[in-house]
Amino acid sequence: MIRRLLALTMVWLAVAWLAVVGGARAEGWVWDLPAHVPPPRVPADNPMTPAKVDLGRQLFHDPRLSGNGRLACSGCHLQALGFADGRAHPVGATGDVVRRNAQGLANVAWNASLTWANPALVTLEAQMAVPLFGTDPVEMGLTDANRETVLNRFRSDPEMVAAFRTAFPEMAAPVSLTSIIRAIAAYERSLVSFSSRYDRWLAGEESFTEAERRGHDLFFGEKAECHHCHGSFNFNDQVVHARSRVVDRVFHNTGLYDLDGAGAYPATDRGLIEMTGRAGDMGAFRAPSLRNVAVTAPYMHDGSVGTLEEVLEIYAAGGRQITGGADAGDGRRNPWKSDLIVRIDLDARDRADIVAFLKTLTDAQFLTDPRHAAPQD
Amino acid sequence: MMTCRFPLLLATLLLLLAAGPVLAAERSVTIGFGIVAGAAPVDCATPAAALGRPAVAAGLRDARVYVHDLALIDAAGKVWPVMLDETLWQHDGVALIDAEDATGACREGTPETNTRVTGRVDDGAGAGPWRLAFTLGVPQRLNHTATDLAPPPLDLAAMGWGWQAGRKYVKLELVPEGGVARPDGGRAGTWFLHLGATGCTGNPVTGEIVSCDRPNRPGVVTAPFDPARARVVLDLAVLFATTDLARDQGGAVGCMSAPDDADCAAVFERLGLAGGIATAFRVVEK
Numbered sequence: 001m002i003r004r005l006l007a008l009t010m011v012w013l014a015v016a017w018l019a020v021v022g023g024a025r026a027e028g029w030v031w032d033l034p035a036h037v038p039p040p041r042v043p044a045d046n047p048m049t050p051a052k053v054d055l056g057r058q059l060f061h062d063p064r065l066s067g068n069g070r071l072a073c074s075g076c077h078l079q080a081l082g083f084a085d086g087r088a089h090p091v092g093a094t095g096d097v098v099r100r101n102a103q104g105l106a107n108v109a110w111n112a113s114l115t116w117a118n119p120a121l122v123t124l125e126a127q128m129a130v131p132l133f134g135t136d137p138v139e140m141g142l143t144d145a146n147r148e149t150v151l152n153r154f155r156s157d158p159e160m161v162a163a164f165r166t167a168f169p170e171m172a173a174p175v176s177l178t179s180i181i182r183a184i185a186a187y188e189r190s191l192v193s194f195s196s197r198y199d200r201w202l203a204g205e206e207s208f209t210e211a212e213r214r215g216h217d218l219f220f221g222e223k224a225e226c227h228h229c230h231g232s233f234n235f236n237d238q239v240v241h242a243r244s245r246v247v248d249r250v251f252h253n254t255g256l257y258d259l260d261g262a263g264a265y266p267a268t269d270r271g272l273i274e275m276t277g278r279a280g281d282m283g284a285f286r287a288p289s290l291r292n293v294a295v296t297a298p299y300m301h302d303g304s305v306g307t308l309e310e311v312l313e314i315y316a317a318g319g320r321q322i323t324g325g326a327d328a329g330d331g332r333r334n335p336w337k338s339d340l341i342v343r344i345d346l347d348a349r350d351r352a353d354i355v356a357f358l359k360t361l362t363d364a365q366f367l368t369d370p371r372h373a374a375p376q377d
Numbered sequence: 378m379m380t381c382r383f384p385l386l387l388a389t390l391l392l393l394l395a396a397g398p399v400l401a402a403e404r405s406v407t408i409g410f411g412i413v414a415g416a417a418p419v420d421c422a423t424p425a426a427a428l429g430r431p432a433v434a435a436g437l438r439d440a441r442v443y444v445h446d447l448a449l450i451d452a453a454g455k456v457w458p459v460m461l462d463e464t465l466w467q468h469d470g471v472a473l474i475d476a477e478d479a480t481g482a483c484r485e486g487t488p489e490t491n492t493r494v495t496g497r498v499d500d501g502a503g504a505g506p507w508r509l510a511f512t513l514g515v516p517q518r519l520n521h522t523a524t525d526l527a528p529p530p531l532d533l534a535a536m537g538w539g540w541q542a543g544r545k546y547v548k549l550e551l552v553p554e555g556g557v558a559r560p561d562g563g564r565a566g567t568w569f570l571h572l573g574a575t576g577c578t579g580n581p582v583t584g585e586i587v588s589c590d591r592p593n594r595p596g597v598v599t600a601p602f603d604p605a606r607a608r609v610v611l612d613l614a615v616l617f618a619t620t621d622l623a624r625d626q627g628g629a630v631g632c633m634s635a636p637d638d639a640d641c642a643a644v645f646e647r648l649g650l651a652g653g654i655a656t657a658f659r660v661v662e663k
Contacts, residue, residue, distance in 0.1 A: 120579050143535065
């Protein structure tokens with residue numbers, strides 16, 4: 001009994017010590033945010049530290065993390081493209097084609113869910129199991145069989161071992177998948193983009209052109225109504241932050257397809273219905289953030305739209321009509337389409353002005369910031 | 378679902394398990410499990426068995442199953458929980474049955490196999506025969522944890538189910554001769570059965586999974602048996618009795634538990650997930 005009490009006391013002491021040390025280290029991270037942006041929610045067991053973010057940055061750009069050593073996270077998330085990859089469909093380490101478009105990673109720390117249509121994945125740490133271990137399709141291709149091989153690549157690199165030790169001083173064996181996942185998640189949380197022309201305009205430091213100003217007003221106005229799904233500081237409608245008490249996690253069908261006149265999306269990807277089984281979730285996907293949207297083409301969950309101009313045309317039409325081929329059908333009439341997607345009267349100038357406004361969301365500093373870039377050899 | 382058919386039994390079971398593993402007089406019990414196709418064993422080395430309807434020769438690529446909350450039920454209907462030992466195959470009441478050995482087509486598996494569950498039971502359980510009660514899968518409290526943080530046998534990446542932030546309860550993968558025809562005209566090599574909780578929702582405020590619409594954890598109660606002379610088997614001949622393993626009906630190839638995957642209905646029924654009993658499990662002499 002006494003031994004048990006002693007053991008318990010020691011555990012509590014250890015926990016208290018970790019809390020103090022962890023807290024102190026967390027204070028080592030400064031969120032450089034505009035006044036109107038609340039700090040993001042950071043899991044208690046993975047506080048932000050500069051050393052951890054730096055390790056995560058190295059790991060994110062290191063192909064040794066994939067099973068066959070051929071693909072880094074950055075292979076499908078390129079900084080210059082807002083951490084999207086410019087392709088309709090990413091390709092995994094073993095050649096598997098991924099069915100959904102790679103998303104940009106700007107400001108992912110504030111996302112309430114992390115993928116196109118999955119309410120189960122609400123932390124970057126949990127989400128990472130999909131690219132690392134997923135088998136359908138294979139992305140990074142880690143398995144039980146090659147796990148130790150992958151870890152040993154880092155264990156045999158003295159510089160990496162030192163970086164792991166610095167980032168995870170509380171761990172006896174710091175090179176582990178746990179530390180890898182935590183470091184990459186911390187790095188992803190550090191990918192903060194609030195230095196675009198739009199942000200400087202908000203701060204009164206820069207002015208908009210006439211077209212950008214008109215585009216802004218259309219975007220946030222009741223005519224184009226883009227703001228319903230893209231209205232937050234992050235230009236999406238799934239935001240969580242440090243002080244969030246309640247979060248709406250919403251998914252929308254935007255009328256991209258209707259294969260059978262009853263709302264069917266292509267069998268390759270039918271959206272949220274695959275998770276919930278509810279008919280009304282057919283074709284429902286998360287509204288992505290529009291931060292850096294001008295450089296993250298192609299667009300939509302399946303990368304099926306090439307340019308912002310085409311995106312605007314689809315929304316102006318209240319959906320997309322496809323006249324031939326396997327995906328033929330009138331998405332404008334999809335019965336599960338969001339009530340917010342209706343035919344709106346946007347003329348060519350309106351559409352061009354909205355695109356001009358969207359281009360002000362490009363954050364050139366973010367796209368070239370050496371703090372986010374691959375380590376230089 | 379079984380949980381609805383035996384509410385009292387399960388409530389008693391949970392109460393007893395919650396009471397903790399303190400038994401006045403206890404003894405060891407070993408329960409044998411197996412995966413078979415009719416009368417024949419199923420493993421990576423055994424030639425392909427004829428399975429499904431129409432029957433097709435299907436080899437094994439993976440065969441692993443989690444079970445938990447095991448209990449013996451005596452002739453009087455009294456429930457005697459089995460307190461599982463802590464081993465590489467068992468943790469906190471959960472055991473992994475593993476029939477693949479990483480040879481042949483099972484190349485992504487583990488060389489070790491496990492076809493038994495060991496534990497302790499109160500001596501009052503008598504001499505048997507008993508029925509065995511267990512639940513397929515990983516309980517909610519352990520399901521949604523990271524594989525890289527969990528102790529064995531919950532640490533296997535292959536049993537992790539990233540997109541539901543949980544685990545595959547059943548990972549049964551077959552390689553039918555000639556492949557699997559897909560509705561889009563394509564062809565796949567493997568027919569997958571991945572059973573797990575679906576429709577899971579996380580709470581972004583806490584970062585935790587809060588609920589899953591479909592827990593997909595069927596309860597199983599076997600016929601009376603004596604663990605010394607008999608074992609419990611998952612019979613693939615019964616499980617796939619009305620499934621055409623050479624022809625996928627859409628969605629994931631085979632059944633990955635999507636609620637509207639047409640290939641799931643038949644196997645879910647035989648696993649006891651459609652309101653009936655889990656006929657795919659039965660007792661056979663050792």
